[in-house]
Amino acid sequence: MAEQKPRRIGILDVLPFAVMAVVTVVDLSEGPGVGVMPLVSLGPAFSGLVGGWRRTAVVGAIALLLCGALGLYNGLFDDRRGFTAFASVAGVTAAGLVAAMMRQRRELELASVRSIAEVAQRVLLRPVPRRAGHLRAAVSYTSAVAEARIGGDLYEVVASPGGVRIIVGDVQGKGLDAVETAALVLGAFREAAHDEADLRSVGARLERVADRELQGEKFVTAVLAEVRDGHLVTLLNYGHPAPVVVGPDGTVRFAEPPRHALPLGLGVHGAESPEPYEVGFAPGEQLLLYTDGVSEARDASRTFYPLAERLDLLKDPDPEAALERLREDLVDHAQGPLHDDAAMLLLRYQE
Template identity: 40%
Template sequence: MAAQRRFAGLRQPWQSSHALLVIPVVLILVITVVDIHAPPDVHLGPALVIAPAITASFAGPRLTGFIGGLALAAQAIIGVFHGGLATTNHMVQMVTIAVLSVLVVFLSAVRERRSRQLAQVRSVAEAAQHVLLWPLPDRIGPLQVACLYLAAEDEAQIGGDLYAATRTEHGTRVMIGDVRGKGLPAIGEAALLLGAFREAAHQHTTLPTLAAGLEQSVARYLTDFEPEDEAGERFATTLLLEIPDEDPITRLTSCGHPPPLLLRPGEAVTVLVHPAPPLGVGPTGPEDYTLDVFSFEPGDTLLLYTDGVIEAREPAGGFYPFTERAAQWTDASPETLLHHIRRDLLTHVGGRLDDDAALIAIRRTTPPHPSRRHGRIIHGGGFRHSSTTSQ
């Protein structure tokens, strides 16, 4: 099936270029017929060089050379009807068409070679980007998941926004973040944070200790690679979530990141969180992070996002009304929900974002087994643990 798709993708440009080939062929026929029937002092033959020039804009050197040969043959036919090929005028015109056609074919060959090189580089870049930002599976335990990434830079599929998810012994841990900057220059910090999370998520028992571990990784990276003129200006906002399989709750620790939306039938509410400073701002320990807990029942959908979504502006300057728009699609599946948001967001900004944007939609699909209560404040372990409800 994949081979068939690749073959279809290669065949489509080939078919379109051959369809466009009708234009220069018809142009050659029209010029030839009109020139043959025109008065002797009217010479349209030099205009034949337009045909290979047009062909080079959509076809390769072979088709361009073929059209150039047709143009040269057409000039020969015109010469036969206007005094013969031995006349100086027709000889000069044929040499001119031949030289210009060869030049156009050469330029077409150079362009095609560069296009192939660009396609190869783009293919390698896309592969590298996919390795860095792994697509999330549609299903993680009892969760239905969909993700969306909109890069601000052309030809880039990722930038400074990031997300990741991993299964643990008792549930799922999710991270979404946003490093300072956008597009390709921000990939270095994003790669560091993704790698650190994928490893540390399985080593720390609580989200505050996980956040402290990520802070240490970011601090070491900045010590080694942060330019002197940007000292203190590089940081990353991060949202860490832990969704148990057996409890209808979600645990959350925010490092300066926008709070998630909780979607229930007919409403979209912002989860109340107690954010700590972003990663990289300063040394912090587990005691500096708050663990917020809120209800996440079967049928509920969590919508995680980066500031590229809520700070997107329309041409007139108005921000994207994210909460109000998301409330329109609370009954949609995660994939359909992100499809609606993507289309609506791009329409709002006029088709192009000024900053990277990432979203994750998570729906709990199976009822967990009732166990521990979750409407209380817990203190312990060297970090603050507060239970919150969305308001």
Template identity: 50%
Template sequence: MSQARDHGGDHWPMRLFRSRAAGLGVSAQRHAGAHLAAGVPVLPVLIVCVVVFGDVVGGAGMIWLPLLAAGPALAATTNGPRGVLCVGLLAAVLGASLGTRDGVPGSELTAVLSALVAVTLASALASTLRGRRERVLAAVRSVAEAAQHALLKPIPATVGPFQVAVRYSAAAAEARIGGDLYALVPTPYGVRLIVGDVRGKGLPAVGTAALVLGVFREAAYDEPDLLSVVGRIERSLARNLGDDDFVTAVVAGYPSDGHLEIVNCGHAPPLLVRESGRVVAVEPTHPAPPLGLRALSGEAPGLQVLPFADGDQLLLYTDGVTEARDHGREFYPLAEGLARHLSDEPARTLAALHDELLAHVGGRLHDDAALLMLRKPAGCEPAVTESAVQEHAGAPRAPLASGRGSQRPANCPRDPLPDQV
């Protein structure tokens, strides 16, 4: 076991060390070379060389020399101030040499070189300002990413008895966040989730989404009835929203094995996929206004109970998906796309749907779009037990729905603790 393999005077551990060191050296050299190549203003230098070549071949003198200013001007868009100054210095040296060779009068050559120096300095200043704006934008993006993770907390691949997947795209790509919202939490009363869409865009929509998600996460643990959760959200929005503001949402819960509860408040109907592969739109039996508008209509939402067996899947989405249009102004057919890309892995299904959606609109969405899909694997019992939730969250003991227990088959996904969702 400890015997060395001797070939040519080197033991194999030493040869392995030297080969790794050589590999690291080659990797470091390649990295340094790539970094150097990225900092070299290749295109501006190429333009300067083309101008010089034209002057040498054509012998036109003053006709070509003013074009040397294009080099540092272009460098300002791709390189830092040091690169701009280097290109400007190269252009000035070559311009002076060509002007002397072509016999350009001193006053005219001085004017051309002065203009070249002025363009170089202005381009260097523009490059400095561009670099500062890029750094500010990078900082804003990092803050937006942190805000998105705080607002739309990452959902693990398994929650309770379900496989879960989420896809979210903000229309404002630079902001990374928008008015669409989603959340999924295990509670003493089963797994509960919400998918919604805030009217409007920008920071006001983000603030409203944060309000809805905060109230939902709190009420989902406290209220044994799903309609009471919706009522808590409604009362909070009524106190904080304007007269023209509202939120469409679908709130769902899985209180007991085989039964799914849905409350639809003016939102697009979820798509239910049976184990056979049949896709059904879950139209609300009691249509209700969006959250925040109940006082105007006086209509209360109704609770819809559906059978949800092993192998069934549920897709919730926002109107940014179904209202996405192609170049012919045709809407994206979500139900047909879901049937085409359906699989036993929600993450794979949503990835295919998202790619097809982007291809449908030509690569960029014009509205926020959220997709949340959950699947109940075959032979899996609910696993969000009373002890798991209350022991971790410190909540008072509450009765669980019938059929809930601590035992589960070996093929069921293990759910995280509530604060991991």
């Protein structure tokens, strides 16, 4: 078992003791006329912000002892001032204890929710196979919220009798509703990818499921891909950003569909289904599928991420390392948390 590193002591850890020390020094040097003695209550007040209830209780006990000692030293208990100051410190300590216990309870609840979400994410987005036929695959998922473990982007790679079939999609909306929709689409794709004879049939089944199950204004943009022998990739695009093919010499080709179609879930509006189209995909080339959290990421000046200009970062022989470099560059461009989840799936054709 790896040895657990000790937690680093921060400013808020020492602040309660520093404040009480300063108040004590000022009171002793300036005398009771300054009236700073009640400020020792800041110790337990600050402690409740970061410490547990036990630590807050210890700091509060120290504050009460200091208040009592300074009150006796200054002769304040001869009138009401000393008792008023002592009562105020006791009251702040009690409030700090309640705040610390409530905060700890919320942290435990949040940790439990995060743990459940992380398990759900692993079930929903399973690790893609690193090798599938002539393909090597790598995937990257960056949440718009640093603490998040789950979102609405989806991806899957399935090695089926009809070839290697891939989906990358983005669910409209966020939260548990988006997760439920992503699970629905992924479940339908995993089943259809094995059962259906061609990519058009896979897409048709996804359309039926989405039109039947998605209610209101819910929809999913998605791109489906199928790689067979023959140095071609067949694509089916439901309103999703076009995949990009990167050649061995660094040339970039965006695989735009011949006709744009509506996302999954909007078929009830009578729109036509997308047409499958083929794009050359030869040994040595790379195919990058991604969500709009990548192409629409902006920096402080509202400039979109220049994806086509950054694809030279995919030169690393290891596809996972190459995709990680691209992800790091994306985060650097955004100069902070992304405004939308960003998923990328990289395929390399190798003989």
